[in-house]
Amino acid sequence: MMSSSDEQLCRNSSSDMTSSPPSRKRKRQKAQQPWAPPSDGTDGTPKKKKKKDGAKETGRGGIKTSSLFKHNPDIPDIHRPAIAQLKEKIFTSDSFSDLDLHPHLVATLNKVMNISTLTSVQKQTIPALLAGRDAVVRSQTGSGKTLSYAVPLVQSLQSIQPKVSRSDGPLALIIVPTRELAQQTFQTFQKLLKPFTWIVPGVLMGGEKRKAEKARIRKGINILVSTPGRLVDHIKNTLSIAFSAVRWLVLDEADRTLDLGFEKDLTVILNSLNSAGPARQNVLLSATLTNGVTRLADVCLNDPVSIHVSGAPCSTTSAVTCDPEGASQSESFAVPEALKQFVVVVPSKVRLVCLAAFILDKCKFSQNDKLIVFISSCEAVEFLHSLFTAVLSRPSANHKPPLRFLRLHGNMKQEDRTEAFQQFSASQSGVLLCTDVAARGLDLPQVTWIIQYTPPTAAAEYVHRVGRTARIGARGSSLLFLTPAETAFITELANHNISLSEMKLQDILSSLMFDDVYKGRGKYHSKSSSKALEQEVRERATVLQTEFENFVHADARSLQAAKKALQSFLRAYTTYPAHLKHIFHIRSLHLGHAAKSFGLRDAPQGLTAAAGPGASGSHRKNQNQARKQTGSPAKKLTGKKRFGQREVRLIRSEFSSGLESRDAKKKKKEEEEEEE
Numbered sequence: 001m002m003s004s005s006d007e008q009l010c011r012n013s014s015s016d017m018t019s020s021p022p023s024r025k026r027k028r029q030k031a032q033q034p035w036a037p038p039s040d041g042t043d044g045t046p047k048k049k050k051k052k053d054g055a056k057e058t059g060r061g062g063i064k065t066s067s068l069f070k071h072n073p074d075i076p077d078i079h080r081p082a083i084a085q086l087k088e089k090i091f092t093s094d095s096f097s098d099l100d101l102h103p104h105l106v107a108t109l110n111k112v113m114n115i116s117t118l119t120s121v122q123k124q125t126i127p128a129l130l131a132g133r134d135a136v137v138r139s140q141t142g143s144g145k146t147l148s149y150a151v152p153l154v155q156s157l158q159s160i161q162p163k164v165s166r167s168d169g170p171l172a173l174i175i176v177p178t179r180e181l182a183q184q185t186f187q188t189f190q191k192l193l194k195p196f197t198w199i200v201p202g203v204l205m206g207g208e209k210r211k212a213e214k215a216r217i218r219k220g221i222n223i224l225v226s227t228p229g230r231l232v233d234h235i236k237n238t239l240s241i242a243f244s245a246v247r248w249l250v251l252d253e254a255d256r257t258l259d260l261g262f263e264k265d266l267t268v269i270l271n272s273l274n275s276a277g278p279a280r281q282n283v284l285l286s287a288t289l290t291n292g293v294t295r296l297a298d299v300c301l302n303d304p305v306s307i308h309v310s311g312a313p314c315s316t317t318s319a320v321t322c323d324p325e326g327a328s329q330s331e332s333f334a335v336p337e338a339l340k341q342f343v344v345v346v347p348s349k350v351r352l353v354c355l356a357a358f359i360l361d362k363c364k365f366s367q368n369d370k371l372i373v374f375i376s377s378c379e380a381v382e383f384l385h386s387l388f389t390a391v392l393s394r395p396s397a398n399h400k401p402p403l404r405f406l407r408l409h410g411n412m413k414q415e416d417r418t419e420a421f422q423q424f425s426a427s428q429s430g431v432l433l434c435t436d437v438a439a440r441g442l443d444l445p446q447v448t449w450i451i452q453y454t455p456p457t458a459a460a461e462y463v464h465r466v467g468r469t470a471r472i473g474a475r476g477s478s479l480l481f482l483t484p485a486e487t488a489f490i491t492e493l494a495n496h497n498i499s500l501s502e503m504k505l506q507d508i509l510s511s512l513m514f515d516d517v518y519k520g521r522g523k524y525h526s527k528s529s530s531k532a533l534e535q536e537v538r539e540r541a542t543v544l545q546t547e548f549e550n551f552v553h554a555d556a557r558s559l560q561a562a563k564k565a566l567q568s569f570l571r572a573y574t575t576y577p578a579h580l581k582h583i584f585h586i587r588s589l590h591l592g593h594a595a596k597s598f599g600l601r602d603a604p605q606g607l608t609a610a611a612g613p614g615a616s617g618s619h620r621k622n623q624n625q626a627r628k629q630t631g632s633p634a635k636k637l638t639g640k641k642r643f644g645q646r647e648v649r650l651i652r653s654e655f656s657s658g659l660e661s662r663d664a665k666k667k668k669k670e671e672e673e674e675e676e
């Protein structure tokens, strides 16, 4: 559900892309509110601190907003190309009981999972798989793809006579790209198998001791869910998996497993399956299957049915190989109809306060929303988590519980990852800060907003990120942050049939008017002009930015964390693919402005391929590595400077999103060992 202020923002933004009468309306509404000073008689502004910590003051003792709001690039007008968005109908009128399924399986779906009606993808896929066909399945996020393969798979295994036993080993192999998705998929099978206790599901996902996993495999697992890397690990090192009986292979998020450089791992898996198994059914699924995947499809699929729910209707009874028509459709992605997609164009310097104001609005001032914020690197997630927890989680006057921030990224210990995932799943509200480790497949209930604080590296990843909300017909919204230099990404998304409405920066920042903790010079009152309101909002944003900067500069540790986060952000920025470099090029970044968005007062001096002063051991090693590669001494980056060719080369190294493939991680480890 959206709060009334969400709706206000949505209406403001979607109705008109250039003019701003609706936003003036919002301003007027806000201006009419009684912004009473705190009862302690102060103006709520920690003036001494501001002075001490470098927020410049005007001659009259007010806050000078120039540091945050001057010398920013202009925000261009956004023109929304006319787009006919692909639409998929989620539900059909058919029910699971209409299918030829074991009654206990139908009863489990009804009673345990509260599911009775088939979704479109299930209606097309389940009969094809029950008929023994291979399939390539594409349907929008949150449309029920998991059950579209899990139901026929369980139906098929429970019917085997004599009954399946543990000693048969794996009969079905499900490959998914992340540990959390492996865990979630495993849990779905646990539920479906309740009436069929003789079929044993299991999960391999790394983070657990290999020995313990090996023991579980030895005991016997019939439906094995795994990440590719971990499975290859066992194939190569423990020799404990016998694939001789595998009759189902499912690659969920199939395009991702290729993307991540897991192709080699998949080759190892396919080779060991092909050398062993009987005839096998193969299924590839994703919301964004593209032609690239057909390469893999050629290797492992046998005369597959192609099911594209949003595409031209496909017969599920006649063989349709990855056809040219599918190919022409393949670059257009369907997103859920109930998803409202927004973009905000924010100059680099203002990004941090803009994100904070948005979170405060959604989670504190208006309703208790449940937000996921995507960020490009583990270090930046860590940094923002500690910054927001310290600065934004203060108890509020209205006695609401403090704002809760959770984090999820690939550099966390497995126990912490699992705990964060479970906590966020179970919570009604709160904020999850994460890398793309949470972008695919995760079914986190009641998420209301997806924020992409750093833009994705591909339109497909955009689709998966926003797909964490508006699932199975629910409503949800998303907000993409772009800098003025990055607005061409809107056209890139439009090329994939994705259409966004603009949300105005001023509207987001003006939510700071709800809390007088951020009050400015105190001259603003309800009858002030809209210009005065704008000035007040800017002052409040500056107060908040100053609080962030105070936290960052309070001790060496947090300063170091901010620099590390900035460093990793820059590295991540170098990893956009070639065809997007004209939009996201590190040379168009302004280091000083980017630094501000990490609460740094100035651009760190001497920033190189490793972190700034006090870089950790491994970063220093990366720096040395980069220097070796370029054959040049480390070049220092200074505040005003933009990035030249050499800096780009220096700064480019593997960034840590926690999503690197096994090979990349192994290579990194070997490189570090070499240096020791």
Ligand SMILES: Nc1ncnc2c1ncn2[C@@H]1O[C@H](COP(=O)(O)OP(=O)(O)OP(=O)(O)O)[C@@H](O)[C@H]1O
Pocket: 114, 115, 116, 117, 118, 119, 122, 139, 140, 141, 142, 143, 144, 145, 146, 147, 286, 287, 440, 441, 442, 443, 467, 471, 472
């Ligand atoms: N027929 C159904 N009726 C009601 N709910 C369903 C049905 N099928 C699946 N669901 C629920 O819908 C949610 C989304 O399903 P699922 O995770 O399989 O989507 P998906 O298409 O795989 O999404 P993604 O592309 O993001 O991986 C889950 O909570 C699932 O239990």
